[in-house]
Amino acid sequence: MSAAVTLALLFFFSVALKEVKGCSCAPGHPQQLFCMSDIVMQAEVTGEKIIHSGGIIPGMGKIQYKIQVIEVFKGFDRINEIQHVYTHEMSSMCGTKLGRGQYLLSGSITPEGFFVSMCDYLELWNKLSLMQKENLKYRYLMGCTCMISTCIEKPCQPSTKNECILTDWSYLWPFEDGKSVHESACIRHSDGSCGWYEGTGKPSENDTMNVSEV
Structure with missing residues (x-):
């Protein structure tokens, strides 16, 4: 491998990770993020509340966003009865803040519910x-x-x-x-x-x- 290619690879990997206070996300084309997600949808965020995990360590809880599903693009068979989306409270754990409004949401189904993070394909709908x-x-x-x-x-x-x-x-x-x-x-x-x-x-x-x- 040439020195130029080695330098290019080092530069690529140095900028490839999106890091916010300890949360690192590998970059991806929007289609790759879409395909890796369990569910992708357009939804209206209508409210939020903090759910504490035992109330022992501040900031270690989850944010529960109440949503209204508008359109589903992936995960049609898994969308039934989903009324909330969850994320970690702390940005260092890749938690993300959502305001009220319409979003493109993608993420994973876990035993605790539908989770999103700043590493997923998330965007205000009117910015697409x-x-x-x-x-x-x-x-x-x-x-x-x-x-x-x-x-x-x-x-x-x-x-x-x-x-x-x-x-x-x-x-x-x-x-x-x-x-x-x-x-x-x-x-x-x-x-x-x-x-x-x-x-x-x-x-x-x-x-x-x-x-x-x-």
């Missing part, structure tokens, strides 16, 4: 672009069997037909809103390969395989 909303509704789920990889040394070529390559590192910095990488979706084409979809609306059958066939 039309393309991002269409990706959530029509495209991301179709690409969950595809692999998204980051290329740091050109030329960049997929190692398998199941792979989409990222050459835009802007997704590493959350403040770089509006970059093209956030607008893209990696989907499976009718020939079985994966590639970046650049169209609008729902992909046609000529563009993708049926999800049930994957």
